[in-house]
Amino acid sequence: MGAIHEIVFDCDKPAILARFWASLLDGYAVRSYDDVEIAKLAALGFTPETDPTVMVDGPGPSLCFQNVEGRRYDNNRVHFDVDAVDRAAEVERLKQLGATLDRVLPTYTVMKDPEGNQFCLVDRRQDAAAPEIAAQDAA
Template sequence: MARLRDIVFDCAHPAATARFWAAAMDGYAVAPYDDEELARLRALGITDVEDDPTVLVESSQGGPRLFFQRVPEGKGGKNRVHLDLSADDLETEAGRLVGLGATVRERFTDHLVLVDPEDNEFCLYGAT
């Protein structure tokens, strides 16, 4: 039986997008760069982690890993899959996410549709 390993985002700027999502969700952080990972990047000719074409975000609480990979093409339409987030205070959390670089696209009675800095849609629900 298959198990969920990662949720993967195709993007133009993996490092920046990974930082947004790490800051957006409780208990998540960009995976640290150890010597082995830095050596791998150097072997690819990459000397600045900002240019890393693949960035991992991990949960300290056992949640799924988020993986951000550079792709050459831009986003072509609405996401076929998106994340749903929840917060105790919908408006306060929406303001925090907007401060991180998100944009509110639509408002509904019980949730908001936002996009991250790379235009990936996600929903934010308040406490029920």
């Protein structure tokens, strides 16, 4: 069995959409940027406003807003990332329940539910407080 790791939004402007959802939901806020993170972004040519991946944290699952330009009708724009203790075993269990395997990558597996909605299985974080994103791009 898995647990919701985060809810991922594919979008054109992650910072704008992240601020919207943080304002909409009680107890949620855009994850702050420290000097180290700002320096990493700058080295890649980004600022917090142009960051291609913006996180929102609150009392429930984190929300991840990632830049995916253009609308693709073969890829849902919102999907769950689900923690899995044993990703390979969970893939097999979910296939028995009617899911299909789309692709396997080093840190996550893209699957589809019985109606074709995408979701990702990610390796359960060892340190739940670590603000890492396991699935940067499920596209």
